[in-house]
Amino acid sequence: MTLIDLTAETLRERRLDTLPVAIIGAGPIGLAAAANLVERGIEFIVYEAGDEIASSIRQWGHTRLFSPWKHVVDPASRRLLEAVGWELPSPESLPTGTELVERYLEPLAALEPIAARIRKGVTVDAITRRGMDRTRTANRASTPFLLRVHSADGVEETTARAVIDASGTYQQPNSLASSGLDPLGLPDVADRVGHALPDVLGRERARFAGRHTTVVGAGHSAANTLLALAALADEEPGTRITWLIRNARAVRVTTSEDDELAARADIGRRVDALVHSGRIELVDRFETVRLGRTDDGVRLYGLRGDELVEHETDVVVNATGFRPNLDMLREIRLELDDIVEAPKRLAPLIDPNVHTCGTVEPHGFAELEHPEPGFFLAGMKSYGRAPTFLLATGYEQVRSITAWIAGDEVAARNVELVLPATGVCSSSLPADGASASSCGIDPVAASGTAAQSSCCS
The missing domain is CATH 3.50.50.60 (FAD/NAD(P)-binding domain)
Incomplete structure (x- = not known):
């Protein structure tokens, strides 16, 4: 040169x-x-x-x-x-x-x-x-x-x-479908499918009160919404909750026992207790492939193994990340x-x-x-x-x-960072100190944020 x-x-x-x-x-x-x-x-x-x-x-x-x-x-x-x-x-x-x-x-x-x-x-x-x-x-x-x-x-x-x-x-939420593509039929029911972390107890209360909501996703943003819906069900008769996951277990939510942050460690125990008591219906190993409109809500078609199964609900919350x-x-x-x-x-x-x-x-x-x-x-x-x-x-x-x-x-x-064991994520704490969390975005998920954490922008 x-x-x-x-x-x-x-x-x-x-x-x-x-x-x-x-x-x-x-x-x-x-x-x-x-x-x-x-x-x-x-x-x-x-x-x-x-x-x-x-x-x-x-x-x-x-x-x-x-x-x-x-x-x-x-x-x-x-x-x-x-x-x-x-x-x-x-x-x-x-x-x-x-x-x-x-x-x-x-x-x-x-x-x-x-x-x-x-x-x-x-x-x-x-x-x-x-x-x-x-x-x-x-x-x-x-x-x-x-x-x-x-x-x-x-x-x-x-x-x-x-x-x-x-x-x-x-x-930019992930798809409800296990394939990663938008499920067939989504445009026909888009008004009945909502984003992660809705304000269940506040400005969006009317959307969920007295209705059957299905939360799809196995992470902390899903758990956050499940706990809010359970609190709503205590106040609004007829409020029903289904938790739909694609795997046999929601590992990310239920394996935080060693977390140094007590609020996050508590979330799995609380969700598990609601499932075991029957207040939340858990549908596991459900791989969504298609959605359809009913008179009052949404029908989800999914695979459980090789079997095609259906699930009906009024409202869907997409908490798939x-x-x-x-x-x-x-x-x-x-x-x-x-x-x-x-x-x-x-x-x-x-x-x-x-x-x-x-x-x-x-x-x-x-x-x-x-x-x-x-x-x-x-x-x-x-x-x-x-x-x-x-x-x-x-x-x-x-x-x-x-x-x-x-x-x-x-x-x-010269990069340095000290974090609590298993992370600093997000939660939603009622006045009594109990929490619901959303890892990934402090929650700021999708983000950049944390509650979802996603969610940082």
Whole structure:
């Protein structure tokens, strides 16, 4: 390479450094990335699809996390907030999703260095390189990213030096069908199939009171809804509950006896007790293949072994987990695990067949890198279909990523994270202290979030 070539390359890289970092999603992880970039003096823009920050968390705001305040506040964000007089709520107390937003995320988003850089009501439709599709290689790393976004004002394109996609997975639920495809007949009954973590005891009470609800899914978001429905049944005659799972046992819910977080450890015992007492009907080994409409509800057709069976209900809650939306990344060179759709080097660390929330090793930019330099999945979306994500994990991810963007490789590679055994997930606690949880997203599942946790955007 000649001196002229070197100079041209250097100039391209310097021009790239004048552009902002694009952060997709103004949930806990996206805002934590913003706080870290503020501390490093790097320009950024946050694109939030909702009309308010943390729009997904607001949907499950009624859910109480069983991770305390000391685990759900990002260190860099805390430093910025405390500099203007903010105080951490009682470190050992458990916030609801709404409290997390109102007492932490809204004050963080209102800080002067961050507020002016958030664009609400803006959806990122696609990401590529300026003037390049995914097949072109020459000068790729020094070419700006191009984001196509749309809002009420129309469609536009903007450029960035790097992209942190922290858009979460809460808006992308897994299918009810065991095949991974939407079950046949879903469009005909879509109005009777609801999202995970509905507000059973609050704004959606009328949808469930006095009716037969079937909750599909074997994780903690399912358990969260089952416990809420049981509380509703105590108050509303005629309320019936069925729990439908594809396996012989809901292992993730009923094997948390060694959890260091008492609220989460209690959930399996409570759900088991409701099943054993007959207040919740458990239908196991049911693999949904098709849905049909009845006069008053939904008929689920499923396989139990080789036998085709039917189950009728009024309302279905889809609590089968979440998956990442990868459509907007078609022109980005991704390296994803074939099974969980997480970055390939991260996937073995989070495989739900091996790891629970607290056994995930600390990881940073090196495990999150793709063949596309400067592009990162972070937060719940980085976990693909794995349900073990924690807010604290996401905070360490973006600290490492932003250090790498700043050229501080020593800090980027120095990743540390201490978690309670089996993880910091989410729960919904009534006044008596009993809990229901949702692992994966503090709950912030699909996310980036935790209650579902999914749910972090």
